[in-house]
Amino acid sequence: MLLKHLRALSVLATTFVASLAAHADYHVDILPPVTPVSREIYNLHFGILWVCVVIFVIVFGAMFWSVFKHRRSAGAKASQFHENTTVEVIWTIVPFIILIGMAYPATQTVLNMKDTSNADMSIKVTAYQWKWEYDYQQDGVKFLSNLATPRDQIEERDGKVGAPKNENYLLEVDNPLVVPVGKKVRLLITSNDVIHGWYVPQLGINQYGIPGFIKDAWFEIDKAGTYRGQCSQICGKEHGYMPIVVVAKSPEEYAAWVKDAKAKMPPPATVAAATPEAPAGATPPAADPNKKWTLDELKSAGEKLYAANCSACHQPTGKGMPPAFPALDGSKVATGPKAAHLATVLKGRPGTAMAPFAQLADADLAAIITYERNAWGNHTGEAIQPAEIAAARK
Amino acid sequence: MSTASHTHVSGALDDHGHAEAHDHHGPPAGFTRWMYTTNHKDIGTMYLWFAFFMFLLGGTMALGIRAELFKPGLQFFDPEFFNSLTTVHGLVMVFGAIMPAFVGFANWLVPLQIGSADMAFPRMNNWSFWLLIPAALLLIGSFFVPGGAAASGWTLYPPLVIQQGISVDMTILAVHILGASSIMGSINIITTILNMRAPGMTLMKMPLFVWTWLITAYLLIAVMPVLAGAVTMLLTDRHFGTSFFNAAGGGDPTMFLHIFWFFGHPEVYIMILPAFGIISQILPAFARKPLFGYASMVYATASIAILSFIVWGHHMFTVGMPAAGNLFFMYATMLIAVPTGVKVFNWIATMWKGEMTFETPMLFAIGFLCLFTIGGFSGLVLAIVPVDITLHNTYYVVAHFHYVLVSGALFAIIAGIYFWLPKWSGKMYNEGLGKLHFWLSMIGFNLAFFPQHFLGLAGMPRRIPDYALQFAEWNMWSSIGAFIFGFSQLIFLYNVIATIRSGKPAEQKQWEGADSLEWTHLPTPMPYHTFVTPPIVR
Numbered sequence: 018m019l020l021k022h023l024r025a026l027s028v029l030a031t032t033f034v035a036s037l038a039a040h041a042d043y044h045v046d047i048l049p050p051v052t053p054v055s056r057e058i059y060n061l062h063f064g065i066l067w068v069c070v071v072i073f074v075i076v077f078g079a080m081f082w083s084v085f086k087h088r089r090s091a092g093a094k095a096s097q098f099h100e101n102t103t104v105e106v107i108w109t110i111v112p113f114i115i116l117i118g119m120a121y122p123a124t125q126t127v128l129n130m131k132d133t134s135n136a137d138m139s140i141k142v143t144a145y146q147w148k149w150e151y152d153y154q155q156d157g158v159k160f161l162s163n164l165a166t167p168r169d170q171i172e173e174r175d176g177k178v179g180a181p182k183n184e185n186y187l188l189e190v191d192n193p194l195v196v197p198v199g200k201k202v203r204l205l206i207t208s209n210d211v212i213h214g215w216y217v218p219q220l221g222i223n224q225y226g227i228p229g230f231i232k233d234a235w236f237e238i239d240k241a242g243t244y245r246g247q248c249s250q251i252c253g254k255e256h257g258y259m260p261i262v263v264v265a266k267s268p269e270e271y272a273a274w275v276k277d278a279k280a281k282m283p284p285p286a287t288v289a290a291a292t293p294e295a296p297a298g299a300t301p302p303a304a305d306p307n308k309k310w311t312l313d314e315l316k317s318a319g320e321k322l323y324a325a326n327c328s329a330c331h332q333p334t335g336k337g338m339p340p341a342f343p344a345l346d347g348s349k350v351a352t353g354p355k356a357a358h359l360a361t362v363l364k365g366r367p368g369t370a371m372a373p374f375a376q377l378a379d380a381d382l383a384a385i386i387t388y389e390r391n392a393w394g395n396h397t398g399e400a401i402q403p404a405e406i407a408a409a410r411k
Numbered sequence: 412m413s414t415a416s417h418t419h420v421s422g423a424l425d426d427h428g429h430a431e432a433h434d435h436h437g438p439p440a441g442f443t444r445w446m447y448t449t450n451h452k453d454i455g456t457m458y459l460w461f462a463f464f465m466f467l468l469g470g471t472m473a474l475g476i477r478a479e480l481f482k483p484g485l486q487f488f489d490p491e492f493f494n495s496l497t498t499v500h501g502l503v504m505v506f507g508a509i510m511p512a513f514v515g516f517a518n519w520l521v522p523l524q525i526g527s528a529d530m531a532f533p534r535m536n537n538w539s540f541w542l543l544i545p546a547a548l549l550l551i552g553s554f555f556v557p558g559g560a561a562a563s564g565w566t567l568y569p570p571l572v573i574q575q576g577i578s579v580d581m582t583i584l585a586v587h588i589l590g591a592s593s594i595m596g597s598i599n600i601i602t603t604i605l606n607m608r609a610p611g612m613t614l615m616k617m618p619l620f621v622w623t624w625l626i627t628a629y630l631l632i633a634v635m636p637v638l639a640g641a642v643t644m645l646l647t648d649r650h651f652g653t654s655f656f657n658a659a660g661g662g663d664p665t666m667f668l669h670i671f672w673f674f675g676h677p678e679v680y681i682m683i684l685p686a687f688g689i690i691s692q693i694l695p696a697f698a699r700k701p702l703f704g705y706a707s708m709v710y711a712t713a714s715i716a717i718l719s720f721i722v723w724g725h726h727m728f729t730v731g732m733p734a735a736g737n738l739f740f741m742y743a744t745m746l747i748a749v750p751t752g753v754k755v756f757n758w759i760a761t762m763w764k765g766e767m768t769f770e771t772p773m774l775f776a777i778g779f780l781c782l783f784t785i786g787g788f789s790g791l792v793l794a795i796v797p798v799d800i801t802l803h804n805t806y807y808v809v810a811h812f813h814y815v816l817v818s819g820a821l822f823a824i825i826a827g828i829y830f831w832l833p834k835w836s837g838k839m840y841n842e843g844l845g846k847l848h849f850w851l852s853m854i855g856f857n858l859a860f861f862p863q864h865f866l867g868l869a870g871m872p873r874r875i876p877d878y879a880l881q882f883a884e885w886n887m888w889s890s891i892g893a894f895i896f897g898f899s900q901l902i903f904l905y906n907v908i909a910t911i912r913s914g915k916p917a918e919q920k921q922w923e924g925a926d927s928l929e930w931t932h933l934p935t936p937m938p939y940h941t942f943v944t945p946p947i948v949r
């Protein structure tokens with residue numbers, strides 16, 4: 018009952034603040050919850066906030082009453098009382114009881130959010146610097162999810178005027194995580210390099226992905242829609258640029274999506290999800306694994322793929338940002354023997370920021386490596402074919 | 412000090428006629444005075460100036476951060492440099508500004524308030540100050556090495572920190588040096604307090620500032636070696652092939668988090684307990700009324716210190732600890748609200764039916780009381796595991812710890828400077844400028860940090876150089892507030908310098924309600940050596 022009144026009051030207060038803000042976006046509350054757990058979180062926060070507000074009014078009321086009444090300029094004379102066991106016992110016990118009242122519902126929610134048993138489906142989430150990989154354990158779909166906001170909307174340095182920003186600037190991805198509504202989805206969260214945080218506020222999930230360990234979390238979305246979040250744990254240079262988008266669809270639409278997504282997946286153990294003309298998952302897997310690409314075809318596809326996958330660290334100029342992110346322009350790896358270059362890209366360099374990129378398709382890797390070996394001041398003249406990547410994987 | 416009104420002290424001011432006789436071997440002139448000094452007052456002064464310089468430096472970094480975040484898009488910095496700014500801002504403020512400032516206070520006040528001639532180990536005191544300089548040079552110098560300064564956040568989590576360049580090694584070395592300095596300082600403070608109190612100055616008669624520092628010093632000795640161990644393991648993981656924090660070699664990155672926060676949470680109280688001490692002396696002085704519950708304040712401080720060792724897991728609710736772990740840390744954390752509440756209630760009861768006047772130290776003390784309480788509330792919200800999960804690593808957390816560290820620790824430091832500067836320098840500061848400084852700080856601070864609660868609730872992560880459009884409005888206000896707050900500190904700098912150079916002479920007991928030994932027993936200005944003969948406290 019009391020909670021209801023308080024909620025009405027808070028809606029009123031929020032409306033007041035919002036009307037002050039006119040058209041601008043002055044959000045002051047937790048985003049609308051869409052899972053049972055996030056709804057519990059919302060209510061817990063709401064309840065605790067109001068307990069705090071009541072205590073705040075009492076404490077600040079006493080303090081400001083004192084400030085205005087017990088001042089020399091108001092003619093107050095100092096009394097000399099101090100120490101009163103009764104009062105001190107009361108103000109120790111009462112907060113303790115209030116805390117127990119807060120801890121009880123919180124404990125129930127903790128137990129609920131930790132209960133990942135009896136899930137309808139599991140998705141393995143692997144964090145990379147700086148993208149997410151989703152691997153549907155039952156449905157056999159697996160893909161990467163990258164920031165979709167174009168760089169020219171972000172970059173405003175050196176007097177550049179940024180392009181007009183999208184509505185979901187920095188919170189948009191190329192391939193969102195699609196899940197069915199009303200199903201208990203268990204996430205198995207891990208990382209390939211450093212600690213990341215898979216954080217979608219409206220689902221009530223914020224879970225570190227820790228390299229070498231798998232942690233789990235679950236959600237059951239009850240309303241179809243698009244829910245956005247981003248990496249919550251600082252993970253290096255592009256930490257601010259690894260968003261998460263979850264699209265919840267009805268089970269039927271989800272089934273249709275799975276069928277479609279599967280069709281786009283590269284068949285296992287064969288090559289080329291993408292042709293160099295249309296990189297990265299944009300076309301059906303029609304490309305012939307044994308086709309020989311020309312140097313120019315590979316270079317022009319490689320340039321785009323390099324921009325999407327490599328340029329954040331190694332820079333569009335190939336100059337890198339030494340020492341953490343070395344230059345490729347003129348580097349020993351990019352101008353020396355092919356084998357070492359392939360190994361670096363496929364396996365990464367443990368202990369450095371260089372992650373393995375084996376998750377990319379052979380054709381894409383062939384294009385990227387060809388580009389790196391023939392761009393800027395590098396002129397090896399070598400065209401790396403997808404078959405060579407496939408061979409190097411073994 | 413509640414008992415002070417009943418305290419009688421033998422001898423009068425001319426006890427120090429004896430001290431005057433030593434004045435001819437007072438301070439030598441020039442740089443060597445500061446280089447070789449073993450005088451607690453000189454060393455305290457150096458600590459405070461060092462802290463102030465680092466505060467301005469760390470503040471400049473913060474303004475860089477707020478400038479970049481004024482609107483969406485990247486206007487000024489490369490993201491990696493932005494990460495360095497947040498990292499070094501944190502390290503500089505924690506280890507370079509707040510902690511040294513409190514050690515400066517301890518140096519100045521502990522001997523004066525317990526009636527001893529100096530610290531127990533004056534030469535070690537000199538050494539613990541001068542160690543700060545190379546540490547600061549390493550920290551700041553790391554901006555200028557290839558790859559830029561450490562960019563992993565001040566918590567230095569592996570494996571990210573393993574990836575970065577030589578600046579991380581410089582940071583690790585700096586942390587080692589700062590740790591050594593803190594441990595020496597703590598040993599000095601504990602030894603001084605336990606062995607050098609004037610006759611009659613029993614533990615339960617000590618001013619609360621001395622009490623809080625005694626407890627803080629034990630915390631420091633307990634946890635600085637833990638931090639040193641953690642960063643040493645980072646160093647060997649980086650260079651000597653160990654795998655403490657590398658799963659591929661049998662280690663666990665989470666272990667670093669556990670070790671770091673076992674240090675990190677007591678560290679938080681290291682930065683706030685001396686502030687409690689300062690406030691517990693300023694409020695009674697201006698209310699002209701003894702502190703309401705002296706004994707319960709001492710016990711509350713000790714309880715907070717003990718609890719601080721069993722709550723570290725609340726920084727790690729999103730790591731994926733088992734439910735039992737999360738629940739234990741939640742309950743333990745909530746428990747801290749009890750002794751903290753006792754403190755707040757005590758301060759209000761001290762003001763109640765007093766005869767208050769509102770000079771600058773009192774304004775900052777009341778500002779502390781209001782805003783620290785708000786920081787306490789947001790701390791309680793964050794203690795609740797499910798709520799923390801949705802707020803962890805968001806701006807809500809940033810708002811929370813700035814409410815306790817800026818309007819908590821820093822406001823107490825500023826209040827303490829205004830309170831004791833007349834005694835230390837022998838001259839009175841400009842009250843009008845002090846009040847202007849307070850009101851601008853108050854407005855700027857709240858404008859900068861209150862909206863960050865809203866940003867966190869809406870899901871804006873911390874340590875990002877750019878953000879989605881729905882966060883734009885509050886970020887703009889936050890940046891405006893930060894610039895107001897930052898620039899108003901220059902008023903403080905000016906006021907302090909002007910006071911020292913040309914302030915009007917201060918009275919021996921500048922504040923009529925002040926009752927600790929430095930006010931009741933020492934002339935203003937103080938001689939270079941004080942309490943050469945200890946006073947007798949009854």
